[in-house]
Amino acid sequence: NALIGTPADCQPCPCPDRSSCAQIVETGQVVCTNCPTGQTGMRCQMCEDGYYGDPLGQSGAVQPCERCDCNGNVDFNALGICDHITGRCLKCLGYTEGDHCQYCQQGFYGNALNQTAGQKCKPCSCNPAGTSGHVNDCHPQTGNCQCLRHVTGRDCSHCEAGFFNLQPGVGCERCKCNPIGSAS
């Protein structure tokens, strides 16, 4: 406050890089008004929406504000996509999950880090007739479902060679071909 008339009237702003500040008249509170890119808060101690970190090291080591890292599995038009301190992703898309949207959700398989749309996380969709498990239960990477006896295919939808007649809850039967009359 320059209106008091003592040498200490004007004090340097308590803000990074000598950036500007303002004093709220009613409360005397000093607020930084021009924080470095990505930083905000009374003393520029926080990261802006879309960024995360701890730029002044208030809860540990100094961690400059960085853009939320969600492996391309969030929408840039959305708000609040990651926790502004830990960076934990809060709005994963495309059936992904995890702190950085790096995994496929339960019931989906594939590579959450694949950047090609449609190649990321696909539903397990196990064939209800051929699976011994749940239709949403498959290997997270390969997508292989748990097949009944002599049933094969990623989604357990057909019989192994030499087997036929896929029966729900049972599996496939061995072919009963007469060895004399068969070509194979």
Next chain:
Amino acid sequence: TRPTVHPLPPGTHLLFSQNGKIDHIPLEGYDMKKDDAKTVLHLPEKVVIGVAYDCVEKMVYWTEITSPSISKASIQGGDPIHVIRSDLESPEGIAIDHLGRTMFWTDSVEDHIEVASLDGSQRRVIIDSDLVNPRAIITDPPNGNLYWADWNREAPKIETAHMDGSNRRVLVKDDLSLPNGLTYDFQSSLLCWVDAGTHKMECMHPGRGDRRQIVAGILYPFGVTSFGKNLYYTDWRRDAVVAVDRHSGKETEEFQPQKRTKLYGIATAYAHCPSGQNYCAVN
């Protein structure tokens, strides 16, 4: 210590949010008095998104996503008052029915629209289906209508309903991409929107469906508000408030705050309430 509002002088103002604050720009006619633009309210630990204005009590209302809440403060000076603090995930757009004394908001995680009295009581969900990314919401109090936009990338749309959620209809669904902002002008009965995917500003009379383009090639609009012949929108690429003349379709002015960071919601703080009656008051 708490933040306090710097009282606004009389007249019409634009109110908009930026990280940690709500700023105002006085209007002189339709021109922005840029030299007089100031911060109304510092909220340094908050990410303020939606902004709305109640012309009766001269209060600004806002949504905040850091510790999800809805608050209000008098623009004539005073401390912020929490209105809603519980059961919010990601409140984004907010709108006031100054006649019915209610507020409406969208929540993009809950994927619903809620209404409550201006003190936060009588809270109720009015729309809770077929919403993916609801954001902008706006009222037409004299006619008892509500409008909102959903920027769902698979099927973006602009919808309307009565203020109790009944009579819900899709108004626009073709040639939309990311309709982030909506505004309704009481005098002209025009509903206008800004789209960050088609990069257009468009308007229509909701009853007539006479959609027309105002401007194309805008960069990344987020919020929009109307006042008379002008529309004012916030832009994420330009970090600015941009004024557009609705009749000529020309950009007339730009205001860029000193701090270069995203601008979110924008609202017009009218000097006086637009005249009109609520259908509830008549019936």
